[in-house]
C-alpha cells in the first residue's frame with residue numbers, strides 16, 4: 315500500500331538543542347504506528363510537527379503525497395488526543411464532541427446524530443450533559459477520544475493518552491483503541507514510553523532515542539530481533555553479554571564469551587569475525603536444568619538468588635564471567651541458591667548486536 | 670485556645686479599623702441638620718433629595734456614570750488586548766512590558782495628572798469628556814491587565830491547541846474557547862475599572878473642566894465650600910453602588926463557575 319504520511323529528513327532545533335535529527339519515517343494508510351522512546355527523545359515534538367503546532371527546522375512532511383508544512387493546524391484534518399485530554403471545561407460532554415462538527419459547518423440534525431453515535435461508541439451516552447470536571451479520568455479520556463474521532467479525521471494522533479489511567483483501565487482502553495482502529499480502519503500515530511503498550515497495540519513500533527529512530531518494525535521484530543543495544547535494553551528485559559565474533563555463517567555467528575564458552579547466535583546487523591559485540595539473551599528464553607541436555611548453547615552456572623513473582627520465577631545466575639537472569643514459568647520447580655545448573659537456549663533465542 | 674482568642678480579637682480590631690470611617694460618616698446621610706456634625710437631631714431623607722434634585726449633584730452623578738461607562742469600555746478593551754498580547758512567548762522583553770503596563774498603579778497620581786494635562790492640552794482634549802475618560806483609563810488599565818492576565822494564566826494552552834486541531838481557526842478559538850474561559854477575569858477587570866473611575870479625584874482635578882465634574886470631584890470641592898451632609902448622602906450612594914456591583918460580580922462568577 316502507498317505511503318500516507320511521510321516525514322522527509324525532518325530536523326527540529328529548539329534554540330541550539332537538536333530535538334529531532336534528520337528523521338525519515340513513512341506511515342501507511344490504516345496503519346497503527348507507535349512512537350516509543352524514553353523521556354525527552356523527541357516523540358511529542360514529532361507529533362506536534364505532524365499536527366502543525368510546531369514547524370520543522372528543515373525537511374518536509376507529506377500527507378497523501380503533498381507537503382503540508384505550510385498548512386495551518388485547523389486545516390490539517392487530524393484528530394489529536396493529548397495526554398491531559400484538553401477537553402473544553404466550559405462545554406458539556408456533548409458540546410465537546412459536537413465542536414469539530416460545528417467547525418465543519420455540519421447541520422444541527424446530523425451533528426446530533428453523529429454525537430450520539432460517538433457517545434455510544436465510547437459508552438458514555440448517559441453522561442452527555444455533564445461537564446468534563448464531573449467525569450473520572452477514564453471517562454474524560456473516552457470523551458477526548460470520541461471528540462478526536464467523531465469528524466472522521468484523516469489521521470488520529472495520540473500523545474500518551476493513557477498515561478494518567480490506572481493499570482486496569484489502561485489495559486481496557488488499549489484494547490478498546492485497538493478495536494476501534496480495526497473497525498474504522500483509522501491511521502493512528504500513537505506516542506508512548508510504555509513498551510508493553512506499544513507492543514500490544516501497534517502494527518509497527520518506531521523506537522526513538524535522542525531524536526532518531528533506532529529501529530522500526532513489527533512488535534515481534536523489535537522485541538525478537540533488536541538491531542541495537544539501546545533497543546534490546548529498552549524493550550523488555552535482556553541479558554547483555556560481551557563477546558567476540560569468531561565466525562559468521564549466513565544469519566548465524568559463533569561468539570566466544572570471556573568465560574571461554576562458545577555461543578551460536580542469530581545475527582540481525584552486519585558483523586565480521588574478530589569484532590567485539592554484545593549478545594542479547596532474553597531471560598524468558600533461558601531454560602535451566604541439572605543435566606547438560608542437547609541444546610546448542612549451554613552455560614554452566616550457579617544459582618545466586620531466586621524470586622517468586624507470581625506469574626513467573628526469576629532466577630539470578632552467575633557464570634564464570636558474568637551474571638545471567640532467567641525467567642521461568644510458574645510451574646517451574648524451585649532453584650535454591652548455590653545449586654549448580656545448566657542454562658540452555660537455542661541460537662534463535664539470542665541476538666548478536668554490534669555495539 | 671488563647672491563640673484563637675488573640676486571632677479573633679485581632680481580626681475584629683482590623684475590621685473595625687477599616688470600617689470605622691464608614692460608621693462615622695454613614696449615619697450623617699440621614700440627618701435633618703444642615704451641617705455635617707453629630708449629634709443628629711432627627712432622621713430625614715432631605716439630603717438624598719438634594720443629591721438627586723440639586724443641579725450640581727445631579728450633573729455630577731450623570732457625569733460619573735458617563736465617564737465611568739466610557740472608562741470601563743475603553744480600559745476593558747485595552748487591558749484585555751494587552752493581556753492577550755502579553756501571553757505571546759515570543760514577545761521581546763515580556764516581563765518588562767508587563768511591568769510597564771502596571772506602572773500607572775505605582776506612579777504618584779499627581780505626576781500622572783500633570784503629565785496628562787500637558788499631553789491632553791496638546792491634543793485639545795482638556796475640559797472634554799473624552800479627555801477625562803482617557804485619563805481614567807490610564808489608571809484603570811492596570812487593574813484590567815492584572816485580572817485578565819490572571820484568568821488567562823489559568824487556561825491550559827493545550828485546550829486551545831486541541832480546538833485548533835479540531836478545525837477552529839485562530840479567531841474562532843478565541844471566540845469559542847479563550848474568551849469564555851477568561852470571562853470571569855474580564856468581568857472582574859470591568860468592575861475594577863468602573864470602580865477606579867468612580868473614585869478617581871486627582872486626575873480629574875487636573876484634566877476635567879467644570880462641565881465634567883464627577884461625583885467624587887463634587888464631594889471633594891463641596892467639603893471645602895460648605896460642609897453639607899449631602900456629602901454623606903453621596904458617600905452612602907457610593908457604598909451602596911459598590912456593594913451592588915460586588916454582589917453582581919460574585920453572583921455572575923458563581924453562575925459561570927457552575928457552568929464550568
Ligand SMILES: Nc1ncnc2c1ncn2[C@@H]1O[C@H](COP(=O)(O)OP(=O)(O)OP(=O)(O)O)[C@@H](O)[C@H]1O
Nearest residue numbers: 328331333351352353354355356357358359360507
Ligand atoms: N517548546 C520547547 N522549547 C524548548 N525545548 C523544548 C520544547 N519542547 C520540548 N523541548 C525539548 O525537546 C526535547 C524533546 O521533547 P519531547 O517533548 O519531544 O520529548 P518526548 O519524547 O515527548 O518526552 P516525554 O516522554 O517526556 O513526553 C526535550 O529535551 C525537551 O526539553
Ligand SMILES: [Mg+2]
Nearest residue numbers: 357358359473
Ligand atoms: Mg511527550
